[in-house]
Structures are given as structure tokens and as C-alpha cells.
């Protein structure tokens with residue numbers, strides 16, 4: 001799909017997980033592993049990228065607009081579909097759980113994406129949105145990189161927790177759980193950086209678990 005900077009940087013992006021991002025990724029996975037055990041199947045990741053999280057968590061299917069990112073996800077054994085979150089090529093009610101894992105900040109229309117995700121979830125299905133909070137040290141670094149014209153981060157928008165919660169609720173989800181993780185910053189020691197239940201200011205990686213409301217009526221469309 002046209003003009004996706006992830007196409008140009010897929011291999012470099014993917015190397016981050018083995019190099020400077022190795023410890024941060026381990027902390028992020030620990031936070032996600034806290035919440036995934038009870039989540040209903042089938043599972044789908046939207047914005048699957050190179051499939052690092054999908055492979056580690058056992059998510060078999062992923063969507064992403066970047067063909068180059070998807071090639072690497074396929075090499076990790078993930079089934080892939082090229083599409084955007086705002087227009088998902090799936091029938092109503094196909095999935096038990098949909099994951100957004102550090103993709104929220106790259107969505108051009110997050111509300112539309114959540115409404116689409118809600119559409120493809122079964123009634124009462126689950127959303128796991130793990131995003132980089134703008135109050136955390138990692139987002140602060142990325143905001144500085146964006147100001148300097150970084151090709152990926154200049155396309156990102158970093159939200160704070162209250163904004164994400166508001167959009168999540170307005171899109172028809174009850175927020176049932178939040179886990180905060182990654183309090184250390186880039187280059188800092190992650191030892192003792194344990195995930196915490198609830199929202200804790202200073203966390204870089206925040207996991208919000210939402211349940212699709214069965215009685216939701218989108219008043220703005222009426």
C-alpha cells in the first residue's frame with residue numbers, strides 16, 4: 001500500500017527486537033502474558049508488523065498494510081492479510097480477541113479502527129490494545145526523534161491514558177483491565193521492571209483490555 005514508511009524500514013525495525021529493544025520487548029511480553037491466558041479464540045493481530053508479538057503469544061493470523069513487514073511475519077509462521085485497521089476484510093463476529101500491539105499510535109483513524117474491530121468481534125469479544133503512553137520515557141524519546149524528522153516516529157501520534165480510554169469507551173468497549181509496564185527508559189536496566197495492575201503514570205507500555213459491549217448503540221451515527 002502506498003507511502004508506508006514501514007515498507008522501507010522493515011528489516012531495520014525487526015532488528016530492534018534483537019538489539020537495543022531486546023530487554024524492553026521481554027518486559028512488554030511479560031505484561032501481555034499476564035492478560036492473554038483467558039482470552040477467547042480465534043485471535044487476530046491488527047498491525048502485526050513482522051510478527052514478533054504474534055509469534056511469541058501464539059496469535060496465528062495478522063493484518064498489516066506493509067507488504068515488507070508481512071513478509072517477515074510470514075517467515076515466522078504467521079498467516080497474513082494485507083489491509084488496514086480502518087477497513088478489515090473479515091465478516092461480522094469472526095473473532096474472539098483482536099490485538100493491537102504498539103500499532104495504536106500509527107493508526108490514522110483510531111475511532112474508525114475500533115469500530116471495525118468491534119464489528120469483526122463476536123458479541124462480548126475482547127480487544128487488547130497495548131500502546132506506548134506519551135508520559136513514558138520511550139515515547140518521550142520517540143517524540144524527540146519525530147521532531148528531528150524520523151521517518152517512522154514523525155508519522156506516530158502518542159496518546160495519554162485518558163485519551164485512549166475515552167476513545168475506547170466511545171467506540172463501544174468496556175475497559176475491564178489495565179496493566180502498566182516498562183518504567184525504565186531506553187538504555188536503562190530493566191531488572192525489577194515488573195508490570196503493575198492498573199494505570200501507573202510513567203509506564204511506557206500500557207495494556208488496555210476491553211470487552212465489546214453487546215448493547216452499544218453508536219449515537220453519533222444516528
Ligand SMILES: C[S@@+](CC[C@H](N)C(=O)[O-])C[C@H]1O[C@@H](n2cnc3c(N)ncnc32)[C@H](O)[C@@H]1O
Nearest residue numbers: 006047048049066069084085101102103106107
Ligand atoms: C510499531 S509497528 C508494530 C508492529 C507489531 N505489532 C510489533 O509490535 O512489532 C506498527 C505497525 O502498524 C502498521 N500500521 C500502520 N498503519 C496501520 C493501519 N492503518 N492499520 C493497521 N496497521 C497499521 C505498520 O505497518 C506497522 O507494521
